Amino acid sequence: MKIKEILNENKFVFKKKFGQNFLLDQNILNNIVSLANITKDTLVIEIGVGAAALTKKLSVVSKNVIGYEIDTTLKKPLESILSEYDNIDIIYDDFLNRDIKKDIKKYSFKHVMVVANLPYYITTPIITKFINEKIDVDKIIVMVQNEVANRFSAKPGTKSYNSLTIFLNYYFDIKKAFTVSRNAFYPKPNVDSAVVIFTKKIKKIKILNESLFFKLVKDSFDKKRKTLKNNLKDYNLDKINEVLNKHNKNINNRAETITIEEFAEISNFLT
Ligand code: SAM
Numbered sequence: 411m412k413i414k415e416i417l418n419e420n421k422f423v424f425k426k427k428f429g430q431n432f433l434l435d436q437n438i439l440n441n442i443v444s445l446a447n448i449t450k451d452t453l454v455i456e457i458g459v460g461a462a463a464l465t466k467k468l469s470v471v472s473k474n475v476i477g478y479e480i481d482t483t484l485k486k487p488l489e490s491i492l493s494e495y496d497n498i499d500i501i502y503d504d505f506l507n508r509d510i511k512k513d514i515k516k517y518s519f520k521h522v523m524v525v526a527n528l529p530y531y532i533t534t535p536i537i538t539k540f541i542n543e544k545i546d547v548d549k550i551i552v553m554v555q556n557e558v559a560n561r562f563s564a565k566p567g568t569k570s571y572n573s574l575t576i577f578l579n580y581y582f583d584i585k586k587a588f589t590v591s592r593n594a595f596y597p598k599p600n601v602d603s604a605v606v607i608f609t610k611k612i613k614k615i616k617i618l619n620e621s622l623f624f625k626l627v628k629d630s631f632d633k634k635r636k637t638l639k640n641n642l643k644d645y646n647l648d649k650i651n652e653v654l655n656k657h658n659k660n661i662n663n664r665a666e667t668i669t670i671e672e673f674a675e676i677s678n679f680l681t
Pocket of ligand 1: 430504506
C-alpha cells in the first residue's frame with residue numbers, strides 16, 4: 411500500500427505546528443541518501459520520521475537507523491509502513507528534550523550521521539544540539555528552508571552572513587548541495603528548500619579561548635548596521651584595530667565583512 415493510503419486509512423491529520431511537509435519525490439529522496447555515502451557500519455540519526463519515506467531508504471544502506479518523531483498519531487501508521495524493517499528504532503518524543511548520547515549508547519557503529527528533512531521551525535536548535543552535546547557526528551545532511559541554507563553557507567560580505575554562520579562554520583565545512591522546489595512536498599509549504607551538507611572539520615581553526623571567541627563574534631553582530639567600533643565598545647579597540655589593519659580592514663568596518671579566521675586572530679590576540 412502507498413504511504414498516502416496508509417495515512418488516510420489511519421485518518422492521519424497533517425499538523426502545521428510540527429512542520430509536517432512530507433517529501434514523497436523518490437528521486438530527491440534517493441539523491442539525499444546518496445550524498446551521505448552511508449556504509450553498513452553507520453548509525454543514522456533521523457529527526458522527524460514523518461511517514462518514513464526517507465527512513466526506509468536510510469535503513470537499506472546503514473547498520474541502524476534511530477528516528478525521532480514528536481507526533482504520536484504517527485505511531486500506528488508507522489508500525490504498518492515499517493513492518494518489514496528490522497534495523498529501525500523510533501523514539502516518539504521531542505528530539506530537543508532527548509539525551510542523544512544515552513539514546514545511541516546501545517548501538518555499535520563506526521560512524522554516526524544525521525540525515526533528515528527537518529521541521530523548519532526548529533532547524534537551528536536541532537543542529538546546535540549536536541554541537542552543544544558534543545556528539546561526534548561525521549556528517550549532517552539536512553533539508554532546510556532555502557533561505558536558512560544560504561545563511562549556513564554564507565560567505566563574508568553577503569547579507570546572509572551572521573554570527574550563526576561563523577559558529578557553525580567553526581565546527582563544520584558547510585555546503586549547499588541542491589535546492590528543492592516546494593512542489594516536491596505534501597502538503598506544499600510556502601517556501602522552497604535546500605539540502606545542506608555539514609562535514610565535521612578535520613582541522614578546526616586554532617582558538618585559544620573559545621568562549622571569548624564566540625562572545626566576540628556575537629557582540630560584533632549585535633547591532634547589524636553598526637560598525638565594530640560601536641558594537642565592541644567594551645573591548646580593547648586598539649588591539650582589534652591592530653589585527654584588522656594587517657588585513658586592510660579597521661574598526662569602522664561592519665562585522666559582516668570579517669572572516670572567521672580574522673575573528674579567530676582577534677580573539678587570540680585579546681586572550
Ligand atoms: N522525514 C519525513 C519526510 O521527509 O517526509 C517528514 C519530514 S517533516 C518536514 C518533519 C517531521 O518532524 C514531522 O513528521 C514532524 O512531526 C516531526 N517533528 C517536528 N518537531 C519535532 C521534534 N521536536 N522532535 C521530533 N520530531 C519532530
